[in-house]
Amino acid sequence: MPSFVFSSAGWLQPLRLLVAHGWLREAGVDAWLGALRADWRLNRTFARVHSLRWVAADMLALRLKANRNWPGARPGQAVLVYGERDGVRLARCYSLTAVRGRVLELAIKRQPGGRFADKLIDTLLPGDVLELGAPSGELEWPRDADSGVLLLAAGSGITALYGLLREALAKGCKQPVWLLHSVRRREQRAFVPELQALMARHPNLRVQWLITGEPAGEGELHGRLGAEHLRDLPAHSLLACGPHGFVQKALSLWSAEPRAGTAQWEAFSPPPAQVAGAGQAVRLEFARSGLRAEGDDQRSLLEQAEARGLKPKHGCRQGICTECTCQLLEGRVRDLRSGRETSEPGQPIRICVSAPLSDVRIDL
Amino acid sequence: MRTDRELTPAELDAFGAELDALRERTLADLGAADARYIRRVRAAVRLCCTAGRVLLMFGWFPPTWLLGTLLLGLGKILENMELGHNVMHGQYDWMNDPELNGQRYEWDIVGPADFWRHTHNHLHHTYTNVIGRDDDIGYGLLRLFPEQRWKPFYRRQVLWATLQALLFQYAVAVQHVKLDKYFKGRISKDEVRPLQRQMNGKIVRQWAKDYLFFPLLALLIGANALAVLTGNLVANLLRNLWTFAVIFCGHFTEKAAVFPAEVLENESRGHWYLRQLRGSSNLEGGPLFHILTGNLSHQIEHHLYPDIPARRYAEMAREVRQIAARYGQEYNTGRMSRQIATVFRRIWVYRKPQAV
Ligand code: FES
Numbered sequence: 065m066p067s068f069v070f071s072s073a074g075w076l077q078p079l080r081l082l083v084a085h086g087w088l089r090e091a092g093v094d095a096w097l098g099a100l101r102a103d104w105r106l107n108r109t110f111a112r113v114h115s116l117r118w119v120a121a122d123m124l125a126l127r128l129k130a131n132r133n134w135p136g137a138r139p140g141q142a143v144l145v146y147g148e149r150d151g152v153r154l155a156r157c158y159s160l161t162a163v164r165g166r167v168l169e170l171a172i173k174r175q176p177g178g179r180f181a182d183k184l185i186d187t188l189l190p191g192d193v194l195e196l197g198a199p200s201g202e203l204e205w206p207r208d209a210d211s212g213v214l215l216l217a218a219g220s221g222i223t224a225l226y227g228l229l230r231e232a233l234a235k236g237c238k239q240p241v242w243l244l245h246s247v248r249r250r251e252q253r254a255f256v257p258e259l260q261a262l263m264a265r266h267p268n269l270r271v272q273w274l275i276t277g278e279p280a281g282e283g284e285l286h287g288r289l290g291a292e293h294l295r296d297l298p299a300h301s302l303l304a305c306g307p308h309g310f311v312q313k314a315l316s317l318w319s320a321e322p323r324a325g326t327a328q329w330e331a332f333s334p335p336p337a338q339v340a341g342a343g344q345a346v347r348l349e350f351a352r353s354g355l356r357a358e359g360d361d362q363r364s365l366l367e368q369a370e371a372r373g374l375k376p377k378h379g380c381r382q383g384i385c386t387e388c389t390c391q392l393l394e395g396r397v398r399d400l401r402s403g404r405e406t407s408e409p410g411q412p413i414r415i416c417v418s419a420p421l422s423d424v425r426i427d428l
Numbered sequence: 429m430r431t432d433r434e435l436t437p438a439e440l441d442a443f444g445a446e447l448d449a450l451r452e453r454t455l456a457d458l459g460a461a462d463a464r465y466i467r468r469v470r471a472a473v474r475l476c477c478t479a480g481r482v483l484l485m486f487g488w489f490p491p492t493w494l495l496g497t498l499l500l501g502l503g504k505i506l507e508n509m510e511l512g513h514n515v516m517h518g519q520y521d522w523m524n525d526p527e528l529n530g531q532r533y534e535w536d537i538v539g540p541a542d543f544w545r546h547t548h549n550h551l552h553h554t555y556t557n558v559i560g561r562d563d564d565i566g567y568g569l570l571r572l573f574p575e576q577r578w579k580p581f582y583r584r585q586v587l588w589a590t591l592q593a594l595l596f597q598y599a600v601a602v603q604h605v606k607l608d609k610y611f612k613g614r615i616s617k618d619e620v621r622p623l624q625r626q627m628n629g630k631i632v633r634q635w636a637k638d639y640l641f642f643p644l645l646a647l648l649i650g651a652n653a654l655a656v657l658t659g660n661l662v663a664n665l666l667r668n669l670w671t672f673a674v675i676f677c678g679h680f681t682e683k684a685a686v687f688p689a690e691v692l693e694n695e696s697r698g699h700w701y702l703r704q705l706r707g708s709s710n711l712e713g714g715p716l717f718h719i720l721t722g723n724l725s726h727q728i729e730h731h732l733y734p735d736i737p738a739r740r741y742a743e744m745a746r747e748v749r750q751i752a753a754r755y756g757q758e759y760n761t762g763r764m765s766r767q768i769a770t771v772f773r774r775i776w777v778y779r780k781p782q783a784v
């Protein structure tokens with residue numbers, strides 16, 4: 065979608081209008097703009113890498129400057145970062161640790177088997193240009209938290225919480241804040257000097273590390289997140305961020321005691337692996353029609369959409385004509401002809417020959 | 429005439445399975461090289477068109493005018509065939525690149541991309557060479573097979589074919605508006621009007637670019653506007669003639685087969701493949717020739733695998749040929765001069781009712 069941002073360079077506005085009315089083609093205009101300056105585009109957000117620095121043994125922080133199409137975001141939100149592998153455009157989500165106008169910071173962590181992050185980490189240089197997607201994410205610093213805030217992060221979950229924390233402290237937050245970051249190895253603790261400096265400046269902040277996979281150091285906790293780590297905490301609001309299991313544990317520990325505040329969380333996990341076509345129920349969401357429904361993993365998405373009263377555009381119904389193509393926004397689908405699976409957000413799929421394998425959201 | 433062996437249902441299934449296997453093997457192998465290729469084609473299109481337009485600004489001076497016109501024509505041919513047509517088939521959808529998305533791509537001809545996606549991708553590719561279902565058989569203007577019912581109108585079809593060749597991009601646009609059905613009173617004005625409006629909008633945009641903007645630009649910088657205008661006209665004409673020739677060689681050669689509508693009933697995947705093979709014909713030539721035809725010179729492979737990047741057809745063709753031979757099917761191929769001669773012969777012969 066073209067986003068007509070007010071602050072955009074004024075001289076591009078006539079071009080945007082011509083593109084919007086079909087007199088010019090955006091790809092052509094973007095090719096010229098990109099040739100003039102690598103991060104110039106008509107509507108898409110591109111950002112130039114300003115600097116890179118290691119914030120943990122396996123986490124690299126980038127400072128970026130976005131072009132004028134950047135719609136703005138809050139720290140704690142995440143952006144999609146686009147890249148390419150084997151000719152395929154991929155996108156991964158990274159939390160913003162700082163936002164000042166069009167200057168952004170985000171941190172990328174190596175993941176086991178995460179070739180996308182590895183490639184970024186191993187090849188990015190200052191001056192490179194990356195495409196970014198629209199920011200998303202609901203996490204917010206709790207407003208009703210006079211009695212304290214508990215921040216629980218695991219692994220790369222620290223990035224979103226660190227962003228929120230830094231902003232809240234800069235805005236003069238005086239309530240007690242307790243941050244616990246759980247990592248497997250000590251070298252994976254991220255932003256350590258920064259957090260220690262914050263602690264020195266803000267007596268209301270306490271940061272602790274929980275080491276799960278090796279002996280803990282001086283002043284650190286050891287083992288998996290448990291009730292003993294949270295005992296007698298005055299905090300009434302919770303922000304939790306990490307893999308599914310961690311977030312669930314955090315929530316159950318938090319709600320074991322009566323609390324006045326609110327709990328917010330964000331969980332990330334690898335897409336659940338499922339057996340192809342095992343006859344399971346899945347949740348379907350047709351984003352543009354605003355329809356959610358129960359579905360199955362046997363029939364094509366086209367049939368299932370029609371069964372729910374939608375009338376998707378289609379032609380041959382056998383995967384030839386591509387008229388039924390629409391975007392997969394979330395989830396995993398299987399090609400009914402070849403059994404090939406896809407879970408790339410934004411990937412065009414032919415719904416007449418695609419069946420869902422997990423809960424899916426499609427742009428229909 | 430064709431000398432195909434009829435296949436039993438079991439043979440058809442095996443035939444389909446072999447072609448499916450080739451398809452899967454090729455799909456699994458798609459990657460960075462294909463992405464690089466299509467982006468290079470796009471860069472070549474931009475380079476040709478820009479260079480052509482710059483050269484045309486030097487006025488009537490023959491070397492620059494001729495080269496400029498040729499380059500612009502070449503750019504337009506490449507954009508139309510190897511880039512536009514193939515991208516719009518969804519051949520590069522797997523790249524997930526919004527600029528090369530089959531549903532969103534808009535090409536540089538007067539026919540709106542949406543029209544083409546329907547008449548071509550859906551009707552023509554699904555109902556290939558089925559009389560009454562595939563409007564591409566003669567485009568409603570020509571009688572090319574004895575199976576088509578004769579009408580007095582066809583007597584002058586040499587003239588119709590010539591006009592169509594000269595104005596091919598308009599023929600492609602008009603086809604979807606179904607004016608013929610409208611004149612026969614089979615569809616109403618209300619059905620035609622929105623399509624017509626969409627088509628007019630696209631025509632106005634194309635004309636504004638080629639015949640107004642660039643000539644005016646020439647005026648503005650003190651160049652010869654008439655030379656620019658003529659260069660654009662000729663470039664579009666070249667593209668019309670070339671695309672006409674290539675496309676007519678795809679399905680209307682001597683050995684191309686047509687089918688009655690009954691074959692569509694419960695048609696198996698194997699038979700669908702068989703119909704594509706029998707209804708299409710290839711052209712032989714060098715690598716540059718194939719690129720200029722948008723690899724429609726591999727029409728057979730294109731029809732078997734419309735959504736596989738066309739640059740793969742050449743290597744797939746070797747195997748398709750072997751499979752066809754193993755199942756006793758003719759593989760219709762030849763040099764362009766020979767193939768197009770048989771097309772012209774059809775246009776000439778079937779203009780008469782008794783020619784059956
Ligand atoms: S309806 Fe033709 S490809 Fe899906």
